Amino acid sequence: MKIQFWGVRGSIPSPGAKTVRYGGNTTCIEVKTDSGQTIILDAGTGIYPLSQQLLSVMPLTCHIFITHTHWDHIQGLPFFLPLFISGNDIRIYGAFDPLLQKDIGDVLRDQMAYSYFPVRETELAADIQYTSLRERQTTEIGSTLVTGIITNHTALNFGYLIESNGKKVFFTGDNEELFNIYSPEDDSYEEYNQIIQHKNDFLHDFIRGANVIIADSAYTSEEYLAKKGWGHGTYEYCIEMAKKAEVPSLYFTHHEPLRSDDELDRIKKQLEARFSSSPGTPLLYMAYEGLEINL
Ligand SMILES: [Zn+2]
Numbered sequence: 001m002k003i004q005f006w007g008v009r010g011s012i013p014s015p016g017a018k019t020v021r022y023g024g025n026t027t028c029i030e031v032k033t034d035s036g037q038t039i040i041l042d043a044g045t046g047i048y049p050l051s052q053q054l055l056s057v058m059p060l061t062c063h064i065f066i067t068h069t070h071w072d073h074i075q076g077l078p079f080f081l082p083l084f085i086s087g088n089d090i091r092i093y094g095a096f097d098p099l100l101q102k103d104i105g106d107v108l109r110d111q112m113a114y115s116y117f118p119v120r121e122t123e124l125a126a127d128i129q130y131t132s133l134r135e136r137q138t139t140e141i142g143s144t145l146v147t148g149i150i151t152n153h154t155a156l157n158f159g160y161l162i163e164s165n166g167k168k169v170f171f172t173g174d175n176e177e178l179f180n181i182y183s184p185e186d187d188s189y190e191e192y193n194q195i196i197q198h199k200n201d202f203l204h205d206f207i208r209g210a211n212v213i214i215a216d217s218a219y220t221s222e223e224y225l226a227k228k229g230w231g232h233g234t235y236e237y238c239i240e241m242a243k244k245a246e247v248p249s250l251y252f253t254h255h256e257p258l259r260s261d262d263e264l265d266r267i268k269k270q271l272e273a274r275f276s277s278s279p280g281t282p283l284l285y286m287a288y289e290g291l292e293i294n295l
């Protein structure tokens with residue numbers, strides 16, 4: 001399996017001199033299986049440069065799994081060029097939205113209304129199929145399995161586990177560590193702690209055995225103090241998650257839009273200095289556009 005990052009930024013694209021090395025496109029990850037299937041995780045603006053490369057392999061069959069429909073994970077989809085070309089077979093998967101009571105196709109079609117985009121979804125020439133997924137529902141793509149698990153975000157978000165040819169990768173999508181909403185003196189505090197423990201165990205068991213985690217690590221632990229409840233992870237929490245799930249490699253992504261290349265370099269060095277001698281710490285990588293993982 002070959003994994004390539006096409007967008008590593010969270011929230012909003014951030015082009016500019018300070019983000020040239022890591023890249024400014026929002027979330028998009030391409031997974032190419034050993035048997036040649038193309039799976040795409042999220043359709044942030046990174047899917048646009050990916051689509052230009054895919055133009056050379058028409059007709060195309062691909063499977064796009066959307067973690068959730070916040071802008072930074074779908075805003076590139078209307079510009080995914082293979083949608084406009086007949087003969088292409090494009091399958092799009094995601095959660096049913098319980099707030100809007102809409103399936104993934106309805107939500108994505110909405111962003112192609114004339115108010116937002118000049119071409120209607122019905123005018124696209126490719127064969128497009130939408131599938132709404134339930135938690136823990138496994139999609140079989142040949143011998144590759146893709147399973148979603150709900151993670152902790154402000155919208156319903158699926159983290160996806162991809163298993164192919166004996167290798168596994170887990171992508172969190174957007175994910176914040178669970179925290180107790182009660183104060184220690186409240187009656188419900190202990191009970192809530194147990195719920196958190198149970199949910200964490202469930203997540204770690206789900207991920208265990210993966211070769212790689214790709215995780216939302218928008219904040220440092222210092223920044224997080226002012227951003228608790230916004231739905232994003234910290235570097236420290238992601239390391240803890242990988243250790244608990246015994247995963248050997250961790251890729252940080254969903255970088256803050258204002259985070260410069262130099263800051264990302266500095267943060268990685270500091271994390272390695274703090275954690276690398278601690279038993280069970282995974283190898284740490286800062287994801288950048290173009291980075292490839294070969295499993
Ligand atoms: Zn996001």
Ligand SMILES: [Zn+2]
Nearest residue numbers: 068070153174
């Ligand atoms: Zn989000």
